[in-house]
Amino acid sequence: MHMMLSADEMRCFRQSFQRRLAGASLSALARLPRGGMFRAVLMLLVGAVFGLGFGSPAQAEAGEKVLRVLAWPGYADADVVKAFEQRYQVKVEVTLVDSDEALWALMHGKDAPSFDVLAANTAEIRRYTQANLLAPLDLSRLPNTKKQLPRFQALDSIEGLTSAGKVYAIPFTYSSMGLIYDRKQIPVAPRSMRELWNPQYRGKVLDFNSAQHNFSFTALALGYPHPFQLSATQMRTIAHKLVDLRRNLLTYYTLPEEATAFFIQHKVALMFGNYGTQQVELLRRAGADVGYVIPDEGALAWLDCWSITRSASDRPLALAWINYMLEPGVSALLTQRQGLANTLSAPVDKSDSAHIVWIGPVEDIQRREELWARIVSGDRSEQF
Incomplete structure (x- = not known):
């Protein structure tokens, strides 16, 4: 019977992976099963060792302005940060998140550090707005929004970006969350997320470690019409299904670089691509022969946006960061380096747009996270 990687095997792998990434800020140490606060604190500790912001000083000199940015891997590369610092004569501290x-x-933590700007998907933006964590944006200070594609300028039409007539987020990048597969092991593209459960791939599947997305994509795979608003019965059925998925898993991943290392070193056959086309780009650059497919039942998709926190110490500087991120040269780097779509240029491939399901607010985040913690910790189906 196949077993997932043992704790010792995972520890050795991660230590090796950490050494390979020691010159960068992206550590693969932050693996569940543990709470989100554990991972968040761990990412901050990694930043203290490696220097979050890809080389930006962790502490600014006395009297120097500092912009504290909370973002995802690939959104603030070293040269991008350095150019902003030089233009505005400030220091930028970038903290990376993995979920x-x-x-x-x-x-939201009780002792959470203070940030000025953050990147989050539309469902999370709504959550933060409702929690009064974000500040409304002054669009007159964001002239580069006029360079965005028309559909991204129509902010009222994008769920989660506005509230009570005020704008709280600006679209930045997006991707579907489809299936990534090894062409050598799977010569014919899989057509359904249900292939993740195919016993043929036992020990050769990677899954992203997230309660919300796992329940939602499994709901799609089971044909549930409302993947973000699940009944108690549906939640229980999905929990059982996710327990069953463990039989096929090599392990769970958090960061795209970590998934790439797992995929290549352990000859993974199939993966739920939480980072979508960004992961495909990383894998291909690493020499993997991979394909990417949107399943017939549809794939989740995210739209990440920039927002300013209510605690931002210098809102004009925070607005300058968002406007800078929308400069054509900066936005284009998302596509050139990360394989991600940007909001200024039309995507090349539109063939699967009809099968995209944009993520939305879920029925009960806490309940999903509680169930997910039990799933990844090894609880049996009969315990749900």
């Missing part, structure tokens, strides 16, 4: 749960923990 929505870690992002929430950093933003």
